[in-house]
Amino acid sequence: MAKQPLTLYLAAPRGFCAGVDRAIKIVEMALQKWGAPVYVRHEIVHNKFVVDGLKAKGAVFVEELSDCPTDRPVIFSAHGVPKSVPAEAAERRMIFVDATCPLVSKVHIEAQRHAENGLQMIMIGHKDHPETVGTMGQLPEGEVLLVETVLDVATVQVRDPEHIAFVTQTTLSVDDTADIVAALKTRFPAIVGPHKEDICYATTNRQEAVKAMAPHADAMLVVGAPNSSNSRRLVEVGAKAGCAYAQLVQRATDIDWRALEGVASIGVTAGASAPEELIDEVIDAIGARYDVTVCTIETAVENVEFKVPRVLRAAE
Structure with missing residues (x-):
């Protein structure tokens, strides 16, 4: 049976941002430098696939510093930590690496x-x-x-x-x-704001791309985790920008195909902590069901890169 034709709109930019890229690199470099296990306080980024991949390499994820032994390195997640956390790590004489997004x-x-x-x-x-x-x-x-x-x-x-x-x-x-x-x-007319917008470039860029894509797409799939704030915002932005149906999916297996019945176009984007391979998985799943014509809607080009902490760059 011939596949139904479908226009697949891809938002650009989408997926990993520089802060997420750096945080994952920090865990991988720490494992290379100190060997397994390396402890990570809280999910390094909000994505189960990424976390599971790092667990397989020897990262141990915990919620509190008290769950870490003092003789192994600990990494603080990309989301940042209260001041009390590095203070406690220093007091316990632990090796710690801060992966907080710059x-x-x-x-x-x-x-x-x-x-x-x-x-x-x-x-x-x-x-x-x-x-x-x-x-x-x-x-x-x-x-x-x-x-x-x-x-x-x-x-x-x-x-x-x-x-x-x-x-x-x-x-x-x-x-x-x-x-x-x-x-x-x-x-509060006297309130002082930031010199420059606090909402990061990646969040802004992904939302702008969704706004540009939403009016063209009958439905939208956002690849991301349910606990990822920026991914959930993309679903909301898509709906507000005129897309009749927007769905958050962690992986291709989460797609609700029944909800997509009868659509002629689907937009795909991904939160800043979703890796490209999960986006490809969703694109492939759509391609397996429909005769797809791909259109990219690009609203910005990103070339931001953040250095990893010096402790990991220093040759030992």
Whole structure:
């Protein structure tokens, strides 16, 4: 039986960003340098396939530093950690490597600088997300207040409305965040914002590509993990930008084909922690069912690269 024709739109950029690439490289280089096991506090990036691949090479994933022996190296995830974590590792005389994305570290430095200038911080982010926990943990309790929505802005209680600043989680929806920032500026005209947008280039670029692709596609598949903030935002952005149906899939086996019945076009993108081989797997699965014509919708070209920490670059 002849396959049904289908236009497959590929968003570009999609998938791995420089921070994720660097974090994975850090774990692999640590295993080369110190041998297995190497401990990793929290999932290095939010992707089960990536985590399982590193486990197979000898990485052991734990949630707390107390779960690590003191005689093995520990790596902190790309999402960043509260200040108390490296302090505890130093106290226990552990070898530790910080794989925090440099763009998250930039937000940490920003928060610190504002605090030194006597400003109380408001963080726009998702409660309990490791990046939010890490950023809020850069300053003493009560110095960083969390808002998740425009409604939260109306009720947040600050110490002094004349002395506040805001930072944001790097993986938020650009449009939703703009609404929250506008609400903050309306309620607190003196609020100080970041010099440059906190939402990272990769999150912004992937959302822009989805916005460009969404009006053309009857349905959209976002390759990413359910606990990946930037992947979940891509689903929301696609739906808001006019795509009738958007689905988050970890792998090709998760695709709900019944929901795609009758579509003439499918858009495919991937969150910043999804490897290219999982994207290829989804593309192949679509190709196996349909007579596919591929169109790439490219809105930016990325050539960002971050160096790994010196401890791993130094020749031993």
